[in-house]
Amino acid sequence: MSLLCAARFETSCRISVEHSPDSLHAHVELPDDIAIGPGDRVQVHGAPVVVPFGTSLVLDRTATVEIAGPLRRAWTRFTAYFDMSELYEVSFTPGRLA
Structure with missing residues (x-):
């Protein structure tokens, strides 16, 4: 176990994306x-x-969990x-974690 990453594994996930007048969202659901x-x-x-x-x-995909x-x-x-982080980065990378 390293100090930055304890474990890394792949799992299935479900993505729900909506683009409507009421909502613009993308949610990822992992197994329970x-x-x-x-x-x-x-x-x-x-x-x-x-x-x-x-x-x-709604799509089923594979995800890497770290x-x-x-x-x-x-x-x-x-x-x-301390609320030092006011900027949240959201990104989608089609590749794998390095």
Whole structure:
């Protein structure tokens, strides 16, 4: 176990995307037995999803889950406690984690 990453594994996931007048969202659902905590990372694999206005889409994909090690988890909690992080980055990468 390293200080930054405790475990890395692949799993199935379900993506729900909606682009309508009421909502613009993309949600990723992992299997129930996978608990995600502070500092953990989830990368969904596959081509980017394009949903035309007024529609929604549900897809099954594969995702790589990276469970945070003690150092990354502590840093994430520290920055959240002091609200030092006001910028949240959301990205979609069709490749795999390095």
